[in-house]
Amino acid sequence: MGREAIRTAMSVDRNKPASEHQGVHNRWHPDIPAVATIKNGETVKIECLDWTGGQIKNDDSADDIRDVDLTGVHYLTGPFNIETAEPGDVLVVEIADVQPFEDQPWGFTGVFAKDNGGGFLSDFYPQAAKAIWDFEGIFCSSRHIPGVRFAGLIHPGILGCAPSAEILAQWNKREAELVQAHGTDAVAKLPEPRNAYAGAATGDLLAKIRKEGARTIPGRPEHGGNCDIKNLSRGSKVYLPVHVSGAKFSVGDLHFSQGDGEISFCGAIEMAGVITIKFNVIKNGMAQMDMKSPLFIPGPVEPQFGPGRYLTFEGFSVDHNGKQHFLDATVAYRETCRRCIEYLRRYGYSDYQVYLLLSCAPVQGHIAGLVDIPNACTTLGLPMDIFDFDIRPEVPAQRRDMGSCAFTSDHRA
């Protein structure tokens, strides 16, 4: 009597190209064939590739970050049919655990080059950069960013159920309209057949998915997807709208840690690994909760710092050129991040090092005020206990040799 192990619903082979896996896909589409079935009430393990499918190496060059191919990213595992789930239901996904693979105890954080992906601070930091993080149990540290060590707030960057055909059409329409309005495809990732994979789909079905399938880059209100919410960590319960029969749930893009905003885009500590999930279906839940987007309740084991251990920066919607914006929280948060970079310079860190750190350490990005026209105010709380020296303002700062993050072979200092 007694269970011997938790079933692995789908495994991956990291020695095989991501594109050759039957159990992964990198587009959202209702017709991607389910790879396995999971019972209502069942707990399973699901293995995941890292979001680039293995394009990034554990070395000291950011050339791989610079050259990453973003048409093929986000190799999600799934989709899974959840028994009894039907459109209108809510799928409750309890994230019982997330772990890196035992034989790959490391991850990476990257700053994409401005002309290939970019990030939140591309205007200031246009070149590619990288930090490798070593994992020791719950902790991580990086040879590229000395002086910090912290417990991961480990979580999946992407999870969600498949869109219905109607919702998919709506996505493609509204994002195309944005591209049209801005006159540039730099503002959204429209469907792209190149490097699109759809698991077991072949022939005409594959061609259809390649043509119509929504990209995985943005999260979307109707199903969550790539929401990149750092608090979807161990123990969280996520309530997901179901749009197709069987739910067709997929998950991937595992993060060992991430800060609010994931500002450098490849900004979490990206990793391959295993997620353990318990599934439950609430029949007709969408109507009961008037649910239009996912809800969640975070887990109980987030790394804890007392409130008095966060050094907190303020930013307002006046940009670096002194231009006043109207209640723009995005501009405010960009300025807030910059305030933190400016502060940490005094310890010897380079701006790129801090940019990488703020992307992946568990910083708290809050919307403080959004009504005092014309200034939005946001804050960024930096946990002081991740540093092995005292960063309080009243303690005299000492400049240290902080080495360097990884740059490209053609980096311009």
Add this chain to the structure above:
Amino acid sequence: MGREAIRTAMSVDRNKPASEHQGVHNRWHPDIPAVATIKNGETVKIECLDWTGGQIKNDDSADDIRDVDLTGVHYLTGPFNIETAEPGDVLVVEIADVQPFEDQPWGFTGVFAKDNGGGFLSDFYPQAAKAIWDFEGIFCSSRHIPGVRFAGLIHPGILGCAPSAEILAQWNKREAELVQAHGTDAVAKLPEPRNAYAGAATGDLLAKIRKEGARTIPGRPEHGGNCDIKNLSRGSKVYLPVHVSGAKFSVGDLHFSQGDGEISFCGAIEMAGVITIKFNVIKNGMAQMDMKSPLFIPGPVEPQFGPGRYLTFEGFSVDHNGKQHFLDATVAYRETCRRCIEYLRRYGYSDYQVYLLLSCAPVQGHIAGLVDIPNACTTLGLPMDIFDFDIRPEVPAQRRDMGSCAFTSDHRA
């Protein structure tokens, strides 16, 4: 031996019109005469009027909210000269306590009418509304929003040092440019002589301040001001840039509690009361920290809920018309707030009640993802323990009689 009481650096008389006080002002200007001097290292009490200067009554009508005169608001106490503080220094302000007046144990939260102030959700909720909150020690509850009771995250909405003449000129210029660019003065509050008060200033000086003085409505990066950061609560240390000799520190707009965003504009639980502050000067601190905006470290006694006690809503930068916006955290947060309102309806609350509640209860508004083009993703964490019934999604909801918040005499249902 032994101190008998902490000195009150400035008191107010709530029976007198705000405009008749010598120790309050409602504009920012370097030339407002200091009302008192505080020693470096000293702890003092400072009394504050509520931000409307007593315009709002403890009753069941929102007529006073509808008719509030916004030209005269934010009666700040000060400015205070802090001994030894000079431009370039950093003034460390430790908020040792904030308390309502003992004989006025109540506060108010308002939704401004769309055509007089408005708020973050004015497009959906254009009418004025009000809730009165009764205080019992650390707790508050409202006859206008039954079913909730919570400990206040008590704090000042506004604190900061006076701008220099250069900074003031810069503020007026950039905000005027915004008004010009938008072609409407609805986007910023430019200097307005009407109802401008400057404490002891008279004659030409008063006329100058009335003409040039910056409005208190927005917080501003150079000094903080009306930042409306809920976490500047008991025990917080705020590091403020000093721009004029003596710092000329002012404080006011006390809040018994506030949620991230303070979304209904008059959205905190507004109150009159007393703040206890310890002042310290860090000489030449601005250069040492490369400080361009205030920093702070929150206090250790914030109301604590475990992470697993926050029901958290997700929102994305697709607006209510289905229009896709580009990485717009403001749009995302608006949608996030609306998701929460939709959810809480099932218990019998009206939308206005929830709008008021989200403004003032200690909800956590986070920027989750800001790089997955084109969708910004924000979250709003609602502490479940402020309700006296169980709001978890898996618990069947029961509609209750939730009464009503206060509306205007001409309210249109």
Add this chain to the structure above:
Amino acid sequence: MGREAIRTAMSVDRNKPASEHQGVHNRWHPDIPAVATIKNGETVKIECLDWTGGQIKNDDSADDIRDVDLTGVHYLTGPFNIETAEPGDVLVVEIADVQPFEDQPWGFTGVFAKDNGGGFLSDFYPQAAKAIWDFEGIFCSSRHIPGVRFAGLIHPGILGCAPSAEILAQWNKREAELVQAHGTDAVAKLPEPRNAYAGAATGDLLAKIRKEGARTIPGRPEHGGNCDIKNLSRGSKVYLPVHVSGAKFSVGDLHFSQGDGEISFCGAIEMAGVITIKFNVIKNGMAQMDMKSPLFIPGPVEPQFGPGRYLTFEGFSVDHNGKQHFLDATVAYRETCRRCIEYLRRYGYSDYQVYLLLSCAPVQGHIAGLVDIPNACTTLGLPMDIFDFDIRPEVPAQRRDMGSCAFTSDHRA
């Protein structure tokens, strides 16, 4: 409309001897006349003397501590009749706030002399000592123990309902048996007419109470009383058994802060002040909950340090003579406290200073293991953030000039 202030159910006059107050008493007895009536559901303020009734001065001598008269201590305010409360009910006492008097912002911690009260470590530290603490809002600090400053975990040391005559008789019997068994009255405080006060009682009634009234020194299982639980702080709900009609609730012995164990006996930061309480009656609650002793739920605003900010000491039930005791948690905790004193010496503190500090700072005393015969194991968690220097073991320690706590005029070094 709207309440003007919370009613004060009983005030005290600190200029008058404690013994002349009608509203205070220092014995437990069912017949002490009620001083006021409080409604079921009402919130009131209650003023309290400090536990010595003003015997201790804000100065630098511990003579007053040495000479304190313990026959008269614990001037409780009450008893109050709570409407509708009857024997068998449970009285729910919500501690909405506790504050020192505004004109007396200081308190004291004492080590009693071994021959007058003593304390947990009297065998090691037999002389009297004292520290005066100054309050600044939520914070306290002491000229007698430099280098620390912390937020108070403010609470009443004593609260409870009157015993019935039967319970009182049981108390007196079992404590007398202990005295008899040990052959010394040093193990319990039996009834003592000297300095016994019973509020408004006079004549025969007073004589009876003086003769029978239980001392306030120990807490007792049947009603709580002097439980000295540091976590009964702001926002706590305490569920108290009711033994007499009207409950006859009393409260006093306010503490600005206390550590687990309150080890120096006069060990909290003792103060006079005001407590705000909301009362509710659960009819027949004792049977429903099978209640034999009080329960409580702590409040949400305790000072918060992350778990990783507690330097924690271990102690076992082997005493300082190397003698092995059998699962004795009291011996174990004594050793645990001594380990902490030994550790903190390296910063320049005297043992008496640390003894005082551990008594009153919010240290966490846990029972870790009580089954691994013959060793009980207890732990003491010391919050590192109360120190203004870094006390982590890996940081080289520097001896400082820590001055001295207050000693008696006849102190032997």
Add this chain to the structure above:
Amino acid sequence: MGREAIRTAMSVDRNKPASEHQGVHNRWHPDIPAVATIKNGETVKIECLDWTGGQIKNDDSADDIRDVDLTGVHYLTGPFNIETAEPGDVLVVEIADVQPFEDQPWGFTGVFAKDNGGGFLSDFYPQAAKAIWDFEGIFCSSRHIPGVRFAGLIHPGILGCAPSAEILAQWNKREAELVQAHGTDAVAKLPEPRNAYAGAATGDLLAKIRKEGARTIPGRPEHGGNCDIKNLSRGSKVYLPVHVSGAKFSVGDLHFSQGDGEISFCGAIEMAGVITIKFNVIKNGMAQMDMKSPLFIPGPVEPQFGPGRYLTFEGFSVDHNGKQHFLDATVAYRETCRRCIEYLRRYGYSDYQVYLLLSCAPVQGHIAGLVDIPNACTTLGLPMDIFDFDIRPEVPAQRRDMGSCAFTSDHRA
């Protein structure tokens, strides 16, 4: 470049009897041969058997608990030589992770029979009982105790460095004196050759260790050992005194979770698994810290409940016969535990079920007051969020069908 995996310093084979392992031992002795060497600064994995070495089965009978052989328990892995560690040093042990074996996702909690081991409440609950716990990632639940599910506070029950010959002699002497004083060997576990294992030791050495080796049941002040401190969880740093060259560190007795006191003796959720540890040596640390017993700093990822989510019981040193004890924290904690059992009966739980639950769930056992003669006061905080129903006192209780824990085949109801 980049590490492929963390080295496993010692593995175990659960298909082999514990007694046949070369890498485990169940006595403390300085001469047990080291099984491997670990570098100063190195992080390694160490596999551990469950404390009974596999005597307990995942079934519904407590016969195995009743019949457990306690002469052979605590199969510790080690001892390990830590490079550079010498007597007088401090060994810093950072617990980077603890995990059950992937193919054995379950553990057990037992109540030992009074005549074979017993426990803290043996006088009330003398029979053997058992609960099996299933693990799902960070969570556990039991078919034997329905209605609860919680995140584990996973940790090792035992860790420590080998005693020197002098310390070992001292242990044996003082524990023998206790046995002599009490006139029964029920108060301590003296050296016992039967079932003693010492890893690779053979011949005369083995005979010597069998004769002299200290039992693992009690923790001891000089090295920690079986301290059963629930907070030595993921991320904790433990500072251990070094008494022999190489430190000879051992670890074992992994617990998925435990409550303060571990009251039923086999009271944690006992499991086999893997611990990941980073080792560092502080040279001459014992003198620097005046260290007589281990110190530790807990990790940052303990399951978090807000303070307002603990239902807390009070107990005093008056025993169940009404006898008054003198400041006896052990008696007080026993009463405190009984108060909690009495309370939870109303939901349909049996006393044995609650006894098991309090042993293993993360309850907080505090020493509240230890100076108010003659009553010690202790508290037990029960996290309400581990229950799937509302256990607050004010919510009417409903009796449920709670099934049964496992009992023996000869159980007497």
